Amino acid sequence: MNRLIEKIKNEGRVLPGEVLKVDGFLNHLVDIELLEWIGNEFYERFRDEEVTKVMTLEASGIPPAVMTAYRFKVPLIFAKKAKSSNLGDQNLYVANVKSYTYSNEFAVTVVRDFISKDDKVLIIDDFLAKGEATKGMLEICRQAGAQVAGIGICVEKGFQPGGKHLRDLGYHVESIAVVASMNDEGGIEFEDDYK
Amino acid sequence: MNRLIEKIKNEGRVLPGEVLKVDGFLNHLVDIELLEWIGNEFYERFRDEEVTKVMTLEASGIPPAVMTAYRFKVPLIFAKKAKSSNLGDQNLYVANVKSYTYSNEFAVTVVRDFISKDDKVLIIDDFLAKGEATKGMLEICRQAGAQVAGIGICVEKGFQPGGKHLRDLGYHVESIAVVASMNDEGGIEFEDDYK
Numbered sequence: 001m002n003r004l005i006e007k008i009k010n011e012g013r014v015l016p017g018e019v020l021k022v023d024g025f026l027n028h029l030v031d032i033e034l035l036e037w038i039g040n041e042f043y044e045r046f047r048d049e050e051v052t053k054v055m056t057l058e059a060s061g062i063p064p065a066v067m068t069a070y071r072f073k074v075p076l077i078f079a080k081k082a083k084s085s086n087l088g089d090q091n092l093y094v095a096n097v098k099s100y101t102y103s104n105e106f107a108v109t110v111v112r113d114f115i116s117k118d119d120k121v122l123i124i125d126d127f128l129a130k131g132e133a134t135k136g137m138l139e140i141c142r143q144a145g146a147q148v149a150g151i152g153i154c155v156e157k158g159f160q161p162g163g164k165h166l167r168d169l170g171y172h173v174e175s176i177a178v179v180a181s182m183n184d185e186g187g188i189e190f191e192d193d194y195k
Numbered sequence: 196m197n198r199l200i201e202k203i204k205n206e207g208r209v210l211p212g213e214v215l216k217v218d219g220f221l222n223h224l225v226d227i228e229l230l231e232w233i234g235n236e237f238y239e240r241f242r243d244e245e246v247t248k249v250m251t252l253e254a255s256g257i258p259p260a261v262m263t264a265y266r267f268k269v270p271l272i273f274a275k276k277a278k279s280s281n282l283g284d285q286n287l288y289v290a291n292v293k294s295y296t297y298s299n300e301f302a303v304t305v306v307r308d309f310i311s312k313d314d315k316v317l318i319i320d321d322f323l324a325k326g327e328a329t330k331g332m333l334e335i336c337r338q339a340g341a342q343v344a345g346i347g348i349c350v351e352k353g354f355q356p357g358g359k360h361l362r363d364l365g366y367h368v369e370s371i372a373v374v375a376s377m378n379d380e381g382g383i384e385f386e387d388d389y390k
Contacts, residue, residue: 023309028272028273028275028306028309029270029272029306030264030270030271030272030273031270032261032264032265032268032269033268035265058254058255058257059253059254059257059275060253062254062257062258062261063257063261063271063273066225066258066261067261067265069225070227070230070231070262070265073227073228074227075225075226075227076225076227076230077223077224078225078254078258080223080254110223111223114218114219114223114224
């Protein structure tokens with residue numbers, strides 16, 4: 001049984017404009033047993049990838065990333081969001097990210113000492129839609145010369161282009177729940193074989 | 196052995212102006228074994244308090260709060276930061292917090308449905324200095340009519356007034372590492388009997 005899909009069906013709220021609210025169990029109030037299950041799920045799906053670090057972006061990616069890093073017994077790095085796109089700090093890797101949720105742009109930053117070419121990074125996030133935040137983390141890995149072990153997503157909006165784009169680029173993307181469609185009456189459908 | 200104090204002594208960096216950098220193991224890159232030890236430590240110190248929820252404030256409080264909630268097997272709630280001090284959303288509890296780090300003010304918000312008078316809340320955070328963020332979370336608990344089980348802090352700046360103020364108010368405060376003093380040459384001292 002896919003416990004995340006069951007939880008979304010039972011307790012998620014679909015709002016007009018293809019908005020899915022999961023703040024009652026995933027990204028504000030967090031169901032710890034569900035989170036443990038999610039961490040195990042990512043572990044099973046990426047266990048052969050020789051992961052050395054788990055990376056996410058603050059703030060709502062942190063809970064699933066902590067539990068995944070805990071299962072892998074590897075360090076977690078959470079990239080920081082900053083206002084300026086041109087921070088000019090020589091100690092940081094910086095990538096610019098468009099936010100469609102807030103209609104602005106922000107910078108993703110990681111201290112250079114904390115990621116290297118010897119790392120194989122598993123990127124974890126709570127949502128994947130257009131994929132902008134993920135692209136920011138991939139850009140940080142590129143700057144550091146680190147390999148990407150894979151990309152693990154809790155909820156992918158399968159009708160948005162982010163997931164397809166990342167898979168077309170050859171990344172190992174695993175989304176626990178892939179939403180096939182939502183409608184303004186609160187209906188939601190998932191892809192049968194979650195990938 | 197206090198593993199957090201050992202880690203700070205070995206890998207923390209003291210900068211002029213009483214700034215303690217722990218971003219190599221606690222609040223940017225996160226040492227997962229240390230985090231597990233911290234979660235166990237909070238569990239041991241608050242296990243008799245009948246905790247029903249763990250609360251923290253995004254973003255850097257989330258990793259220790261996740262691991263603590265995991266040990267207690269209770270839900271985690273992470274309060275959100277918002278810009279406006281007057282959000283006017285009837286579905287939210289809102290508390291205003293002064294930030295001395297960034298010289299501004301922000302709002303702490305929690306969805307009303309996610310905390311109630313039946314809760315006994317353990318507040319967890321990575322740092323305690325003047326205690327402003329903690330006071331914001333206490334104010335949210337007060338508005339919800341929830342009891343406070345205690346306040347668990349990774350690193351307390353013991354020379355700042357926050358910890359004493361909270362203890363004087365009668366709260367059960369447990370800080371894993373209490374910094375007694377720092378100097379501009381990089382020196383750091385801890386209170387012997389961490390409390």
